[in-house]
Amino acid sequence: xxxxxxxxxxxxxxxxxxxxxxxxxxxxxxxxxxxxxxxxxxxxxxxxxxxxxxxxxxxxxxxxxxxxxxxxxxxxxxxxxxxxxxxxxxxxxxxxxxxxxxxxxxxxxxxxxxxxxxxxxxxxxxxxxxxxxxxxxxxxxxxxxxxxxxxxxxxxxxxxxxxxxxxxxxxxxxxxxxxxxxxxxxxxxxxxxxxxxxxxxxxxxxxxxxxxxxxxxxxxxxxxxxxxxxxxxxxxxxxxxxxxxxxxxxxxxxxxxxxxxxxxxxxxxxxxxxxxxxxxxxxxxxxxxxxxxxxxxxxxxxxxxxxx
Amino acid sequence: xxxxxxxxxxxxxxxxxxxxxxxxxxxxxxxxxxxxxxxxxxxxxxxxxxxxxxxxxxxxxxxxxxxxxxxxxxxxxxxxxxxxxxxxxxxxxxxxxxxxxxxxxxxxxxxxxxxxxxxxxxxxxxxxxxxxxxxxxxxxxxxxxxxxxxxxxxxxxxxxxxxxxxxxxxxxxxxxxxxxxxxxxxxxxxxxxxxxxxxxxxxxxxxxxxxxxxxxxxxxxxxxxxxxxxxxxxxxxxxxxxxxxxxxxxxxxxxxxxxxxxxxxxxxxxxxxxxxxxxxx
Numbered sequence: 001x002x003x004x005x006x007x008x009x010x011x012x013x014x015x016x017x018x019x020x021x022x023x024x025x026x027x028x029x030x031x032x033x034x035x036x037x038x039x040x041x042x043x044x045x046x047x048x049x050x051x052x053x054x055x056x057x058x059x060x061x062x063x064x065x066x067x068x069x070x071x072x073x074x075x076x077x078x079x080x081x082x083x084x085x086x087x088x089x090x091x092x093x094x095x096x097x098x099x100x101x102x103x104x105x106x107x108x109x110x111x112x113x114x115x116x117x118x119x120x121x122x123x124x125x126x127x128x129x130x131x132x133x134x135x136x137x138x139x140x141x142x143x144x145x146x147x148x149x150x151x152x153x154x155x156x157x158x159x160x161x162x163x164x165x166x167x168x169x170x171x172x173x174x175x176x177x178x179x180x181x182x183x184x185x186x187x188x189x190x191x192x193x194x195x196x197x198x199x200x201x202x203x204x205x206x207x208x209x210x211x212x213x214x215x216x217x218x219x220x221x222x223x224x225x226x227x228x229x230x231x232x233x234x235x236x237x238x239x240x241x242x243x244x245x246x247x248x249x250x251x252x253x254x255x256x257x258x259x260x261x262x263x264x265x266x267x268x269x270x271x272x273x274x275x276x277x278x279x280x281x282x283x284x285x286x287x288x289x290x291x292x293x294x295x296x297x298x299x300x301x302x303x304x305x306x307x308x
Numbered sequence: 309x310x311x312x313x314x315x316x317x318x319x320x321x322x323x324x325x326x327x328x329x330x331x332x333x334x335x336x337x338x339x340x341x342x343x344x345x346x347x348x349x350x351x352x353x354x355x356x357x358x359x360x361x362x363x364x365x366x367x368x369x370x371x372x373x374x375x376x377x378x379x380x381x382x383x384x385x386x387x388x389x390x391x392x393x394x395x396x397x398x399x400x401x402x403x404x405x406x407x408x409x410x411x412x413x414x415x416x417x418x419x420x421x422x423x424x425x426x427x428x429x430x431x432x433x434x435x436x437x438x439x440x441x442x443x444x445x446x447x448x449x450x451x452x453x454x455x456x457x458x459x460x461x462x463x464x465x466x467x468x469x470x471x472x473x474x475x476x477x478x479x480x481x482x483x484x485x486x487x488x489x490x491x492x493x494x495x496x497x498x499x500x501x502x503x504x505x506x507x508x509x510x511x512x513x514x515x516x517x518x519x520x521x522x523x524x525x526x527x528x529x530x531x532x533x534x535x536x537x538x539x540x541x542x543x544x545x546x547x548x549x550x551x552x553x554x555x556x557x558x559x560x561x562x563x564x565x566x567x568x569x570x571x572x573x574x575x576x577x578x579x580x581x582x583x584x585x586x587x588x589x
Contacts, residue, residue, distance in 0.1 A: 167439030172429045172450065174436060175415075179423040182412035189372050190490060191398035191427040200433050 010155055014148055022147045023219075024263055029154040030216050031255035033161045035239035036248050037208035040165050042237070043245030044174070045201045046181030047097070050233045051108035052209045054115035055085040057228025059210025060217040061125050064134055074137040078214040085210025086203045088115075097198040100184055104202070112230050119225035130224025134217060150219060157215055158252075161208055165248050168204075177201055231273065235262070238276045242283050244290025253292055325350040325494060325525050326371070326402075330380035331390075333366050340366040341549045344380070348494065353516060353526040355540030355557070357533060359570055363549040364529045365407065368496050371527075372404040373397040384494075399427060404496035405483040407529075413472035417463060417482050420471050421454040424489030428453055457489040461515060476503045484515065494525045501535050513539050533570070537561060545569070 013025035034052060042048050062081035066072040072080075088111075096107040119125050126132075136144045144150045168174050179187035180194050188194055217223045239258045244250020258276075265272040287293055324347035331344040341363035348354050358364050369375045371382055373394035381390045389397055403424075412420050429450050435442050458464050461481040466474065471482060480500055487495050497516075501509045516526060516539055530536050536543060537557040545552040545560055547569040553560060560566050 163439065164437050168433070168436045171436035171439075172426065172431045172447070173433050175419060175423050176426055178415055178419070179412050179426075182414055183410050185374065185394070186406065186410035186412065187423065188394035189374070189398055189404050190424055190486065191395050191403075192423070193395045204433065204437075 013151060019147060022151050024259060026147065026151045026154050026219050028256045028259040029151070029158045030212050030219065031236070031239055031259045032158045032252040033212040033215070034209060034236045035243065035251035035255040036158075036162055036165045037205040037212070038236050039240045039243075039245055039248060039251035040169060041201055041205040042240060043247075043251075044169050044181065045177040045198065047198055047202060048102065048105040048237075049108040049202065049205070050105060050230065050237075051089075051092075051112040051115070052206075052236050053228050053230065053232035054108075054112045055089060055206040055209035056213035056216065056232065057115065057119055057223075057225070058085045058088060059213030060223050060228065061119070061131070061213075062210070063214030064131050064217045064223055065124060067137070068131070068134050074139065074218075078211055081214040082207040082210040085213070086207035089206030090199060090203045093199045093202040097202065098195055104198075109230075112233055116225060116229045119228055125225070126223075128225060130222055132222045134221045134223070136218050136221070144218075147219075154215060154219065157211070161211075162248050162252065169248070173197065173200075234273075235276065238280050240290075241280050242290060244292035244296075246289055247292050247296070250290045250292030254290065257291070324348055325385065327383040328367075328371070328380070329383065331367070331370060331377050331382065332379040333363075333370060333375060334378045339549050341370070341546075344546070344549070344551055346544045346551060346554055348525055348527060349542070350493075350525050351520065351523050352541045353520050353528060353539055355536035355543040356527055356529045356546065357531060357536050357543060357560075358546035358552070360531065362546040362569075364531070364546055365498065366549075367546070368404060368498050368527070368529055371397075371496055372402065398490065398492070401493035402496065403487045403490045403492035403494075405480075405487050405498055405500055407499040407502060409476070409479045409483060411471040411474075411479055411482060411486075413470065415471060416467060417469050417471055417474060417478075417485075418454055418458060418467035420482055421457050421467075421485050421489045422450055424457065424486030425450045425453045427490050453489050453491075457485040460488060461485040462511070477505070477508050480504060481512075484512075488519070492524075494527070495519070496527045496529070498529050499531070500528070501530060501532060509535055533561075 013022045016022070034056065038049065038052050059078075059081035062084050063077045066080055067074050067077035092107060092111050093104070096103050120128050136150055138144065142149065144153055176187065176192040176197050179190070179192055180197055184194050213228070216227070220227070235258060239254035240251055241254070242257060243252065243254020262272065265275060268275075283290060289296075326348040328344060328346050332342050333340045344363065344367060356364055356367065366375065370377050370390070373389070373392055373396070377390050381388050383389070384397075384400055384402060387400070389400065389402075412423060415423070429446050431442070431446050455464070455467070458467055461484050463478060463481055463485060466478060471479065474482060480503065484497070484500060501512055504512060513535060516528065520526060528536055528540060540557055542554065543557055543560045544554045545563075545566050552565055552569055553563050555563070
């Protein structure tokens with residue numbers, strides 16, 4: 001039943017034949033990948049990153065430079081982009097995650113602002129203008145040129161990422177991460193190597209953000225720095241908080257809602273960030289586990305811990 | 309708990325399992341413990357007692373890697389562990405419980421114990437991402453270990469409850485179950501009976517003795533003499549951050565200095581009052 005419903009929702013944009021609807025749905029799929037990634041890092045592991053847009057940007061520029069400008073295979077370019085995002089996260093995470101508390105949030109905020117500057121000023125990124133002329137690839141003889149075909153690729157990627165996040169959370173290391181979130185000292189004396197676990201999950205989720213960035217570049221068909229600034233990091237955080245920070249389904253729900261509302265509020269410009277802010281505050285006060293918790297409380301049969 | 313083979317005492321290790329030598333810990337110049345030395349015999353339950361502020365918690369924190377000693381060292385099976393981080397010490401086979409409960413509040417009791425079983429598994433991040441492509445044998449083993457540990461402490465029916473919703477007595481038992489699930493050789497118990505009623509304390513004593521029967525080495529920290537005296541085979545008494553005496557429960561109870569360190573607080577009180585009386589005059 002649920003499965004059929006999800007399939008129907010995914011299929012609507014395709015059946016609509018409406019280019020605008022498919023574009024919004026594509027952005028929602030990319031948003032879902034980002035929100036699931038940040039949900040695992042923040043909601044499940046308790047580590048807050050404000051640099052997810054920077055990792056997204058590193059992935060986007062790397063993929064475009066390698067594939068469009070140097071003719072490397074599309075998937076290989078995506079993988080290198082994700083890998084480079086992960087490498088940046090690893091280098092920043094190693095010193096900051098030795099400390100407890102909100103140091104990662106502060107360090108990633110600085111990283112985000114710094115990388116945004118690089119995007120605006122570097123030659124390879126095309127500066128503030130960005131890079132135009134990105135052409136969607138043809139894979140195994142199937143052209144992804146049409147936004148409808150590319151949307152299918154995005155949905156497949158989102159489903160894979162959600163599956164990996166689900167497996168990760170419901171594994172031995174997933175429990176270790178939840179234990180770190182709840183009480184790092186107690187996790188340590190039970191043998192959980194907290195620093196290694198925090199650095200690993202930060203790196204993995206940054207790689208997923210890099211992958212999302214690479215996919216985004218080819219959705220939009222051009223890249224420019226304003227797609228990768230702090231606003232987008234905060235928008236992803238709002239998806240996680242609005243949908244539900246402890247649930248992958250919640251994160252996806254948050255991504256869909258925020259993407260649609262962003263489109264509706266496009267005309268109000270900067271004012272939309274004020275609206276985000278208000279939303280986040282209201283949700284954090286009244287529904288700390290996000291909108292998904294309404295549904296979860298209604299259908300609760302067991303009092304299990306994490307539901308991601 | 310059936311597979312507690314690693315807990316049997318190694319024949320080569322005829323000496324102490326753990327040896328604390330000249331341990332000193334200063335906090336801002338004040339010695340919480342000073343020149344503390346003692347050995348833990350393998351397969352025995354050793355008690356560590358002393359009045360409040362005598363350095364019991366500091367000692368256990370040093371042994372589990374939460375603090376680093378200012379001077380002195382701790383040897384486990386001959387290896388100096390005094391500068392290892394907590395997770396490395398746990399990996400060597402030393403696991404502790406906490407006086408102030410440190411449960412994973414938002415996780416179920418069962419999940420808490422599964423985290424306790426962390427060291428019994430090997431699957432890392434790569435295996436986790438593979439999900440169902442990887443056989444579930446290890447996960448099933450860990451679940452069985454967790455079920456057995458919960459059953460052992462008598463929380464078999466409470467596995468699905470979130471840890472923060474348990475009573476404080478149940479929380480203490482869950483701390484014990486979590487430590488047992490790791491199948492350590494040495495368990496450091498920091499006041500496991502605090503807040504338990506008489507019946508629960510009796511039950512706890514039985515559980516501890518049955519762990520000793522399985523070949524575990526236990527260090528029981530408590531300031532309640534009666535529990536420690538009834539289960540320990542030897543007792544270390546701390547006072548003012550130093551070892552006052554070490555002996556069998558009978559010897560320790562008969563030692564006038566021990567009686568004084570516990571009951572002598574009346575003496576201190578009298579002296580303080582006398583001093584205050586003087587200054588008031």
